[in-house]
Amino acid sequence: MAENKKSFVLYADLLRSIDHLTNEEKGILFNHLLEYVNDKNPVLTDRIILTAWKPIELQLKRDLHEWEVIKVDRSKSGVLGNLKRWNLDLYDKVVSNEISLQDAGNIAKHRKASHPDNKGRNGSHDVANIAVNVTVTDTDNVTVTENDIRDAPHFLNPEISDQVTQLTVAQCRERYDKECQAQKESIGMNLRIKLDQLKPLQDRFDTMVKSKSTTKTFQDYTNHFANWVNKLPVDELKRIITPERELILPHMRKFDPSKYEKKC
Numbered sequence: 001m002a003e004n005k006k007s008f009v010l011y012a013d014l015l016r017s018i019d020h021l022t023n024e025e026k027g028i029l030f031n032h033l034l035e036y037v038n039d040k041n042p043v044l045t046d047r048i049i050l051t052a053w054k055p056i057e058l059q060l061k062r063d064l065h066e067w068e069v070i071k072v073d074r075s076k077s078g079v080l081g082n083l084k085r086w087n088l089d090l091y092d093k094v095v096s097n098e099i100s101l102q103d104a105g106n107i108a109k110h111r112k113a114s115h116p117d118n119k120g121r122n123g124s125h126d127v128a129n130i131a132v133n134v135t136v137t138d139t140d141n142v143t144v145t146e147n148d149i150r151d152a153p154h155f156l157n158p159e160i161s162d163q164v165t166q167l168t169v170a171q172c173r174e175r176y177d178k179e180c181q182a183q184k185e186s187i188g189m190n191l192r193i194k195l196d197q198l199k200p201l202q203d204r205f206d207t208m209v210k211s212k213s214t215t216k217t218f219q220d221y222t223n224h225f226a227n228w229v230n231k232l233p234v235d236e237l238k239r240i241i242t243p244e245r246e247l248i249l250p251h252m253r254k255f256d257p258s259k260y261e262k263k264c
Contacts, residue, residue: 008037018052025049079105169210172221197241201229204240
């Protein structure tokens with residue numbers, strides 16, 4: 001089998017092809033199959049078993065070819081998606097056939113990494129092929145597993161990446177402040193507070209999270225914050241968002257004579 005391919009498919013109708021074999025011959029056939037898919041290059045000499053093996057061998061080769069095609073397509077799609085997200089100028093050139101996908105990938109590799117929201121979106125994460133495990137069944141369903149996710153999260157769909165990529169709390173906070181304005185406004189409306197009053201709540205939340213873990217996924221961070229802040233008791237909420245100077249009791253505040261001067 002191909003490198004990094006750990007599985008293959010046997011079809012239910014294979015039973016009809018081996019009905020005429022004895023149990024011993026079926027055992028020899030099964031052992032030959034396992035050696036074949038593990039690249040042991042076995043040789044069958046029994047002509048009866050060989051007649052049952054040939055259809056299986058042809059199907060395995062067809063499935064392998066289809067797997068290789070899908071693997072290449074998925075890899076290209078991953079590179080193209082990465083260019084679109086981080087190197088829009090290179091993506092446009094590839095789409096317009098000004099440069100090849102391989103050339104665009106090589107250029108992107110040598111660019112300095114930066115946030116995609118920068119002007120021109122010329123920032124880059126390294127472009128590299130991700131190993132893709134593809135299983136093709138007789139119903140033409142394809143199951144794809146992305147490997148090395150933590151090494152190359154930028155190849156993933158952004159929604160998937162947010163579920164698996166570990167960020168520091170500071171990185172989560174920075175992204176949240178840049179990308180989650182709608183959620184912040186929604187929280188402010190639910191709590192009936194101003195947006196600037198969210199900051200002390202965020203600070204308190206970040207401190208709490210850091211005390212328990214150094215990293216979080218972005219999705220987990222945003223969901224956790226929304227749940228935490230909406231479940232805060234009213235008294236605790238007011239205590240956090242109210243400046244300390246306003247919490248001083250009236251009789252503890254400094255006396256200001258100017259307020260009591262007689263006015264002409």
